[in-house]
Amino acid sequence: MIPPVLRFMESAARWPDRPALQDDLGARLTHGELASRAAALAAGLQKRLGDNREAIVALAAKNHADHVVAMFGIFLAGYAWLPLNPRSAPALNIQICETLRPSLVLLDEACKDCVNSSSLPAALFRAGDRQGLDALSADAGQWRAPALAPDHVMSVKLTGGTTGRPKAVAQTQRVIATAASDLAAVFAITGEDVNLAAAPLSHGAFHLLLPVLIAGGRHVIASDLSPEALLDAMEREGVTLAFMPPTLIIKLSGSGLARPERFPALRELIYSAAPMPPAQIRRAWEAFGPKIAAMYGQVEAPMALAAMTAGEMAGTGKLESAGRACPSTQLRILGPDPDGTGEIAARGPLVAPRYLTGEPLDIEDGWLKTGDLGRIDPDGHVFIRGRSREMLITGGFNVYPAEVERALLSVDGVTEACVFGVADPYWGERVEAAIVAQPGVDDEALREAVKAAIGAVAAPKAIHRIEALPRNPVGKVVRREVAALFSACDGA
Template sequence: MATRFATLAEITGHFAETTPDRAAIRVDGAVWTYADLHERSVRCVAALRGLGVKPGDRVGWLALNHPDYITLMCACFRLGAVLVAINARLVAREIAYILGDAGIDVLVSETAFLPLVEDASAATGLAHVVLLDSTHDGRPAFAGWIAAHAPDDAMPAISPDDIALQLYTSGTTGFPKGALLSHRQLLGTIEKGGLTGEAWGQWREDDVALVAMPLFHIGGTGWALHALEAGATMVILPRPDVPGMVNAISEDGATRMFAVPAVLLAICQYLETVPANLGAMRALYYGASPIPLEVLRRSMLAFPNAEFVQCYGATETCGTVVYLPPADHDPAGNQRMRGCGKPYPGNEVKIIDGEGHSLPPGAVGEICIRSVSVMAGYHNKPEATAKAVVDGWYLTGDAGYLDEDGYLYIHDRVKDMIVSGAENIYPAEVENALHEHPAVADCAVIGVPDARWGEAVKAIVVKKADVSEQELIAFAKQRIAAYKVPKSVEFIEALPRNPSGKILKKDLREPYWAGHERRVG
């Protein structure tokens, strides 16, 4: 079943005309119909145009999940502008880098983030800040700002290949990269579930999607776009708050959700003391890190009517490209549950060696993906784009293998990236921060096993002056987002290196991953 839209810009107008009274968003007891959402979006178009925003311009978002993220996103689609959702866990200098790299002149944020915004804008010359929750020092509040403008329904010519979203990923060199995602690529991802022909992949108009994962990640925004394209209803929570999620299912009747395994475990633990009926949930998608079999068993009991679907993908692929369908889920466990699943219809996966040659089933190499969903590239980074996308294949940096049936299994990582609690962390970012400390002579950052988050960040440090583990952790907290900060520091005399001077991180990781079949979290 192909999507009915050529671009994302058409969605709110379509449903405002065909199903104007259907609920689009439920939040805090209020209901926005599709007519309401469309009107807010076209008023937002007028407000953005009033600030000089043109097709191709970047508009920023720095906030927790909020229904007006959908307003702003749909307005950007209709205006031909590009929405840049910034990770709300970053520190000021990381935010400043993204504001400058993307060239953002208009930012929607909230009062709690103003100190970060002001620090960052001092370095970038950010022209306009609109606040979600209140006015402050002459900065307008979003709702009043858009209400003051008459609806502007005019749209420029928008191509399916125009960029719709620019989402930043951690960078191998210490700087994040803005993945450019077009209308065609995002809609291509949305249609894949329907192409399976399986019931769980068919969205219904009466579906209620729980949007709790961060909208500044593709997991959150992509999930919201699935609901929007289906004309379904969204329940949007500021964060993956467990009581709120349970209430959204038991009271608001949420039928679909995406969550990371750590959140599923937290829900199961919560239900031990606060029982609730989660029978409304029909389809539960999970991913971003492996799920222990015991957590999956408990989750299947907690959500008795839900079909479970494991997801594997990346920001660079607009989200999920490989899935493990409900038919391959067994509470008793099976071989396929150790892997990620199979490619969606129309997607291709291959495994290559270090020279780019395809490998046979069972052989471990780098996982490569070819799909309509592969990004257009990295913003202003042609060299990084050329390394990441080769002849239409996205090189994931993950190491794995395919079985005889085409199912994918993760083994390790080719790149040094760490995944902790669904956040991607490149060691270079952490190492750059630690190297600023005068007592650090050399350092390497690795991921080590963590029962809750999959991996934890660990720093291996060679010091040239006396410094403690606590001092280095506190130092890092001032420079990088908290989720990137090392959870532990180990001091050694010298880092292992090969003859060309490259740090042998595999050797550093080995003692921590010994005995683990899978060498990543």
């Protein structure tokens, strides 16, 4: 197995003059320039940190080309990359660093307050300033390609922490290489592709970086997430691929600015990180054409457990499916109910080997238990019903919040929904919902939508309006915070 960043170096040597990166700050790098700058930074890091194969280098940066230079410099030095989210509270980032003890923290000056601790070894750089990152490689000498075994940790990613303290996942060279090769195969990535990196490079947008660059393609890195800026970039640059969370696709679809004829080059507008109800997919089709694709994964098996291309989604009409297992992964259902629902389990080289924070991975007979409940149809399409720990039992019946949320989101005017349970002496758990909706959306219409889709037992007993749902730094709704907010209101 050739480590993925070394595969990029090979492709950069083959196509040094092809455009690789551009950003909103005006930076433009070819493949050769990216490789040269990243290798120079790697040499500087090697001079500073030595030949320590266990070293972790944390990076906090906004979306721009120097973020990728810094990330690839860490990879080429042979160290593990620990992405810190600039939107996280400083206390959380400091806690992460104190737990994982990075040898160095690289900080974009625009993010320096996100890790405001004088006890951490830090180096500042300014995006777009060649004296920034390049200063770290001054007088460093020649980059030495490290010996990288398949089980060498390449990335340390934190779980969402939606139920407590985040866990640090050891994503090895094998894990990242598997994700890159599977994404390239499923989405038929070539050197002609132009990817819009609108999601944070520290999280979801990272996984398309390597497959597109290895193929000789180009990334357009976005920091301005306004509909006008993103849609103009997609049109102007001939974007063919993009990964976005559903909330951003919904925002763009509802802007009134997106029309299919603006984006003739677009092949795959990929969503992940949260379900996207069929009603919202159809609205996105009106804005972009039938170009919506899906990916399913988790930090322990990143991005590419299952996927569905835009053509397959439109052709099969299975809009509620997360796709079929990617080439390197096997999926199965553990302990299915009579209707075929059970816990989704996965095995293969995409599965990370361990946590670095000491907790054991939930593996049974070689199968990673994902914690997601779902079913797999005879054609291999995966349908996710929700997280096992979030399932509600109301009146003796199982209710899956994600299914109720899909029904609520099918009603015009509802843009966000979160369903939760409240302890109740009669029902056991009473189904309630919090929604973000336009004025005039009727509660009874919402309940009727749920009854029609699932049944009366799942209809929310109370529906609360809220201006915005609380989300964690990676954009996932924090269900426990919503439940606590309205449980407190009920008890007041």
